[in-house]
Amino acid sequence: MEKPFILAAHGDRLVLASLRTELERLYSNVFKVVGATDVHGVLDLLDHLRSPVAMIIGDATTIGEVRSHIGLEASKVVIVAPYSDVATVHQRLTELDAHEVVVSPWSGDSLHDGVDDLLNDWLALHTAGESLVMIGHRWARDAHELRDFLGRNHVPFRWVDLDHGDEGVRLLDGAGLSDAKLPVVLRAEGDALVAPNIDDLADALSMHHHPTRQYYDLVIVGGGPAGLAAAVYGASEGLSTLLVERDAVGGQAGTSSKIENYLGFPNGVSGAELAERALAQATRFGAEVLAPQEVTKLSLDGRYKVLDLADGRSVSGAALVVATGVTYREMHAESLRALTGAGVFYGAATTEALDAAGEDVIVVGSANSAGQGALYFAKFARSVTMIVKAADLRETMSAYLADQIEASPSISVRVQSRVVEAHGEDSLEAISIETKSKVVRLETRFLFVFIGAEPRNEWLGGLVAADDRGYLYTGRDAKNEGWPLSRDPMHLECSVPGVFAAGDVRHGSIRRVAGGVGEGSTAVQLVHRYLASVH
Incomplete structure (x- = not known):
């Protein structure tokens, strides 16, 4: 396969030349860099390029004109602007559907910092090629569940619809599976999964990881913004940290196409991108992450919190953060x-x-x-x-x-x-x-x-006090729910000492991504206090 392209588009020839030179210096080992000075040149290039365009980077005027002619949904879009225009360009980012702004002239690593993560994200989604192909009928519920699982876990795959065209039939015939039960998943290794469930698929893709130890300082259940924040802060502050997520890291927020009011992202950020970056941070600091993996039961053994997992294993933690969030409620009809x-x-x-x-x-x-x-x-x-x-x-x-x-x-x-x-x-x-x-x-x-919200805490088995809708009481609210100690429960502490709640699952939470992140990080500070009090 030929290298994917980075397309530089700028009306100033000198800026364009400088941009191409810098991009080639940084990325020529992976990408081919091409350029044009106006919309006609860009459109001509797009008509003739045989490999995909990973990124188009240029001035706002040229990018806007290109946008008026074609969609660029498959490419990352970066605007280059002089410092005096940055504020104005930021206001147009949604209109231009751009991902980032780079200040011109750039110095040091400023260009690299502006585009590197975007190119890595693009590569993660587009370089898997034909490693995973799923064949089935468009409206089959079991196929939808598998597609949704792969999509939410950022596993690249290609979907072939048997109801459109004959490619699916040819692929099944070639694999000797023309009469197989659907859906069928073909892997680059040459094997096939016939009508797999989610666990089968996760096992085949080596997604099921197991805890490396029996005991952790901190166990977090739930991988949304609150749980990820707790994992980042817990691991970075020296606690042995395990995060368990039953579906896909990112939680409900991870499915948001664009979050525009999250601090530090003036042009917005997708929930998936935010979750991927947080996951990378947490694992870099040493947190273990089990996803997909489900906690089926909580029990108490003295001061320790024992969690039974769906695969038959169990783990113990000195402290537990419940960050399981909420799920959309099914409509009744x-x-x-x-x-x-x-x-x-x-x-x-x-x-x-x-x-x-x-x-x-x-x-x-x-x-x-x-x-x-x-x-x-x-x-x-x-x-x-x-x-x-x-x-x-x-x-x-x-x-x-x-x-x-x-x-x-x-x-x-x-x-x-x-x-x-x-x-x-x-x-x-x-x-x-x-x-x-x-x-x-x-x-x-x-x-x-996108209606209704139900907390996901059935695995707690009633051990932790909750309101009549299932949201967990914390702090002052937990004190009157069987709190056993002479001290008051801490702000995010539940009715069981050493068990904390953060994010949407907590009674009285703000229900915003930033709120979940704040509670997750705050919970870790309270975990430190709790651990100091019991050791």
Whole structure:
């Protein structure tokens, strides 16, 4: 395979020459660098390049003109701007759908720092080639579950739909699996997995890791922002730290297409990117991460917290941080449950989202996650309709998101509405919504649900006090729930000494990514206090 390209585009020939020289110095061993001074030159290059374009980097004017002609969803986009224009360019990043701004002229490693992580992210997603190919039917629920699992765990794969074209049939025939139960996963090693479940697939990909020891200073359950923050701070401060996540690191936030109000990312950051960087930090400091792995039971052995794992093993911790977050609640209508994974999806379902190109998409919910999803789908769907129970988006959504939704020509909002029924045999064909006492039918093949939140703490077995919805009491709230010590529970400490809660699973939490990160890092400081008190 030929090298992928970095395309430099700048209207100033001197800046372009300097940019190409620096990019070739830094990246010519992996990428081929090409350049153009205007939009026509860029479009001509894109028409003739045989390898993919990993990044397009240039001035805002040229990038904006290119954007008006073609989409650049598969490429990373970086704007080069003089210092005097940086503030203005930052305000246009969402419009340009760019990932980063680099100040010109650059010095030292400033260009490298601005693009290195982006290129590494691109390589991680695009260099796997044909290492994993999944073949199945588009609307099969079991295929959706596997695709969602791989997508959320950032495992590159190629999906081949048997309902479109004959490639899937040819691949199955070539593997001698023409009559096999679907889905089928073909691996570069030459073997195949026939109708695997998630555990089978994780085992085949060597994703199931086992703890290296029986005892840890700190065990964290849940790999969302709160859990990842606790892992970073716990490991960096010398605690033997284990994080256990049952699905995919990043949690609910990891499926967000763009988080624009997180401190330090003026052009926004995807939940997946934030989670990947946090995971890299945690493991660099020595934290162990088990994902996917499920905790099935908590028991207490004196001061130690014993966790039973789904694979039959158990681990013990001197302190425990519960950061299991919440999950979207399934809608009650039986017709909706029957079509889950076949047009009805919970959360962003990013592996399915690109299939919605040119389609009419419906998003249910009015929280930030729903707004982020709607804006993401609007990039390639024909239309996006939001179904909102409230009378106004701003009742539950950040103003910046509501403003962007109202400004989008392809997004419409139906307030004071709810979904009452789904229609379709093998896959979703339409939904019925009740809006202001009238029932209206909307044709759609894609319904993405972002409503309701249920804490994920059934494995605690009632040992830790929670409110009537399952959110864990901490601090003052935990004191009256069977607290056994003469001292008061610390701010994030639960009704069991040495057990702490952080993030969305905690009663009274803020429900924001930054809030989860703050609680996760604060919990580690309290863990230190607890460990000092019992040793």
